Amino acid sequence: MNLAMALATEPNATDPGLWTDDEPLECCSVVPEAPDTATISFVAPSGAQFRYRPGQFLTLELPVPGGPVWRTYTISSSPSRPMGVSLTVKAQPGSIGTRWMLDHLRPGMRLRAKGPSGTFALRPDARDKYLFLSAGSGVTPSVSMTTYLFDRGTGIDVVLVTCAKRPAELVCRRTLELMASRVPSIKLHFIVEQEDPFDVWTGYRGRLNQIMLGAIAPDYLDRHVYCCGPEPFMKAVRDMLIALGFDMSRYFQESFTAPVHDEGEAPAIDDFVPDPSHEAEVVFSASGVTAGCDETDTILHVAKGAGLNIPSGCTFGVCGTCKVRKLSGEVHMVHSGGISEEDIAEGYILACCSRPIGNVSLDV
Template identity: 35%
Template sequence: MTTYENLTCPATASAVQRFTDPTTWGTFGTQWHSGEQKNLQCYAVHQETHDVKTFIFRCADFSALSFEPGQFITISPVIGGQTLFRCYTLSSSPTRPFAFSITVKRVPGGAVSNWLHDNLKPGGKLKASGPAGSFTPVGHPATKLLYLSAGSGVTPLMSMTRAACDMAGNLDIVFVHSARTPADIIFHAELTRMQAAMPGLRVISVCEGLGDTAQWQQPIGRLDLPLLSQQVPDYKEREIFTCGPQGYMEAVKTLLREAAFDFAHYHQESFDITALNEEPLIEQAATLDQQDVFTVTLSRSGKTFSMLANQTVLSAAKKAGAIVPSSCSQGVCGTCKTALLQGTVEMNHNGGIRQREIDKGLRLLCCSKPTSDLVLDL
């Protein structure tokens, strides 16, 4: 079973360079492209808190996985005879590539999170695509880092911290995590051990209340500018990475604006994880004489349908009955990546596709609107 007990943190002269160099992470396993599906087998499940579990996987062919700390995969379980797609951040470190994990909070009414908690056991199998995502310290060299998270937003920052502890022990990291109560702090025991093992790591937990905890020595309340200034007085000198519910991330940005922080050194997860269970926003209505109308042909099925210029190709294809894998609908996860065989689109993505993939003719259908008739590889 993969564990992070008895960590050692060797400091190397090029620790920061290794940690932030994109070529580093390709050395820890086979390349798993964001549009490629793999068969995964679950071989361990850990209960983190009363409503959070970690699911540890390995590839069915026992191959290693190469990813950057902070990236996510898109799993596609079959639930009730229907394939659903959801993005989950890899909470494990890429320095341990043969076993990798996602850490999932049970969401009331969430089809996939509840299915995972209730049904996925060691030995269970599912398919996944990925890794993908640009929320990573790779490419942002810095010796001083500040990680700000709330709730299950801790997962990408945990991956970054585990990676730093494994291979870059001379980084200066302050990890500030917000939770409802001490019992709701995900990875609390492990972070405490890591802090003892890694001289450059300081962990601060901020809880809204005590819950059933009788004694608590860390801050009570919510993160605000006075608390941040007190706990991390040099925060303006640090590269900041933030992940959590949308309201939390907006509050962090507001307090940093108040402090005149230089946002060139600020990074946050580019999509609201809770929004992944919602349907995409309904597009603005338009009559046929107000918009250009284009014809879309699906080369494999032979299906043809018409769509308006203000529609995304994904939404139009789904309305026409086409089966297109998708998850975030925000141009982040890469699940709907499809080859454009003919025609042109206007695509505004959020990091879910690489330039070399665009050069090969791939497009993200969720954030592409037609500028001509199209032929898709579907």
């Protein structure tokens, strides 16, 4: 039986060769990855093998002071390497369970576990073009998926982007670099917000935006996107893809803070999607001009159509040249760093990447 067939077959609970959650996991290694982050590997004491889909998770019982707690972690290893299973965990501020794992879990110790579970996973027979987007420890499902594709060895087309505050906090960096160095069709990109002292960083700086995405993966419209990270990161990714006209039926996500066991648990995503059938109106109060439009038009486009000149440059929300003050109404703005949070709080928008929702009045 080949790997794809094995992954597609449901585990047989009576087969002693396959691990089930009736058996504990035994820790076999703890490898530091980044500050407050480690990859912890387990084996089955019986020697049983593990079967799961890349992207799924396990739930561990952790014997913390005050009583045991259950915590869920995405599997960072690949089912193509079935003799063990690995979890890459990061302790957030105030963490209890993960903090205990980093401080106390050592090889030879055993833990109860449930799973594997989860719907955020590659199909076992997939032959798609992928774009994996992650932030922080949300990279773990991307590591599992990329390792699986790497081990399969055929039809690999992966662009992987992972974001962190600084280079030292990039999780599983060496693992990803090793695979990308062996398979040219695995394209790896790191984005950091700031550099580490006394080190040289030659990659992307800032936050993922439309300009970066176009440079990193020019064919992003043809790819299946898998995204994992904090909700603000995933919301920014969704807004960006929607603004770029991406087919969101090929977008999949899971937060590293709340993996879902089945489709029924998945939180509803209520993003604003501009609709050309919805009418809108823009009032340029200083010019005494009112122009009708729809929700897919940008303020800059509406202004030009009305014969008004709003100075502009990049038209991608980077340069900030088209910043104008909104007097009333709501817009949907997806910018690429060309406006500060302070300006937004004071009512300013970028005309090139803002679309009107209903009636909007501007100081233009």
